[in-house]
Amino acid sequence: MLPGSDTCQVWWARTADARDELLAVLPAAERDRHRAYVRANDRALYLVAHALTRLLLAERLEQPPADIVFSRVCVHCGADHGKPLLPGSGWETSLSHSGGWVAVALAAGHPVGVDVEWIDRALDVESLRDTVLAQAEQRVLAAGPPEGFFTYWCRKEALLKATGDGLAISPARLRVSGPAEPARLLDWTVPGRPAPLVRLTDLRPDPDHVGCVAILTDRDVTVTEHDGSALLAKT
Numbered sequence: 001m002l003p004g005s006d007t008c009q010v011w012w013a014r015t016a017d018a019r020d021e022l023l024a025v026l027p028a029a030e031r032d033r034h035r036a037y038v039r040a041n042d043r044a045l046y047l048v049a050h051a052l053t054r055l056l057l058a059e060r061l062e063q064p065p066a067d068i069v070f071s072r073v074c075v076h077c078g079a080d081h082g083k084p085l086l087p088g089s090g091w092e093t094s095l096s097h098s099g100g101w102v103a104v105a106l107a108a109g110h111p112v113g114v115d116v117e118w119i120d121r122a123l124d125v126e127s128l129r130d131t132v133l134a135q136a137e138q139r140v141l142a143a144g145p146p147e148g149f150f151t152y153w154c155r156k157e158a159l160l161k162a163t164g165d166g167l168a169i170s171p172a173r174l175r176v177s178g179p180a181e182p183a184r185l186l187d188w189t190v191p192g193r194p195a196p197l198v199r200l201t202d203l204r205p206d207p208d209h210v211g212c213v214a215i216l217t218d219r220d221v222t223v224t225e226h227d228g229s230a231l232l233a234k235t
């Protein structure tokens with residue numbers, strides 16, 4: 001994959017890939033954040049996601065993984081907690097973790113957002129309906145299996161991660177295609193912000209997780225999936 005090409009790679013890894021040796025590829029600030037997680041699963045997800053992101057970028061930027069510096073300026077308040085960016089590098093990246101999976105997306109030149117969600121079948125979907133879904137989406141969901149909620153959620157979160165807004169924009173302001181249809185943005189009603197041009201691609205790492213990757217472009221993009229566990233095992 002070369003900078004400027006219309007491809008996006010999604011790399012998958014698991015919590016089971018976490019090993020203390022991977023801490024060596026994180027800078028001190030990320031090692032501190034890792035240590036601060038109380039739950040073992042959260043700590044493992046954090047380590048795997050950040051180590052994989054850094055190893056993938058280190059190869060492409062020809063830099064030691066721990067030396068890569070991300071800018072994380074929030075587009076809403078300017079604080080240091082926004083989308084991780086590598087200005088001037090030609091590379092765009094996004095990471096997500098949920099349940100047992102980590103996904104890291106890499107794109108060359110096009111902003112990218114990835115989301116993976118564990119399908120929590122005990123979740124009270126009703127209580128989140130109005131926050132996440134537009135009216136038309138609520139009608140589609142009511143006519144199908146409740147797991148469709150997670151497909152809507154992933155498509156919207158991937159898009160809002162690609163734009164860098166995150167959940168500072170209410171997902172209910174977006175309308176995407178129904179779970180049974182190919183992923184597409186249908187409507188975007190965010191005051192003062194034109195709808196982004198976006199390609200959405202659904203991901204399905206296993207029957208208990210759904211995912212989506214969003215690439216901000218009007219061009220056709222090829223999404224390929226890769227084994228991040230194998231890469232981590234070599235480190």
Ligand SMILES: CC(C)(COP(=O)(O)OP(=O)(O)OC[C@H]1O[C@@H](n2cnc3c(N)ncnc32)[C@H](O)[C@@H]1OP(=O)(O)O)[C@@H](O)C(=O)NCCC(=O)NCCS
Pocket residue numbers: 046074076077081082083084094095096097098113114115116157160161162163164165166167168
């Ligand atoms: C980004 C966000 C959607 C992530 O949701 P999540 O389901 O909890 O977590 P995921 O595993 O999918 O993604 C987390 C990763 O997204 C990335 N991220 C954080 N903020 C982001 C943003 N605004 N846009 C894109 N990506 C973002 C980070 O890499 C983060 O991982 P890290 O903190 O370990 O580095 C959510 O945390 C969010 O919306 N945060 C911002 C809220 C906000 O902007 N509030 C107003 C601030 S003024």
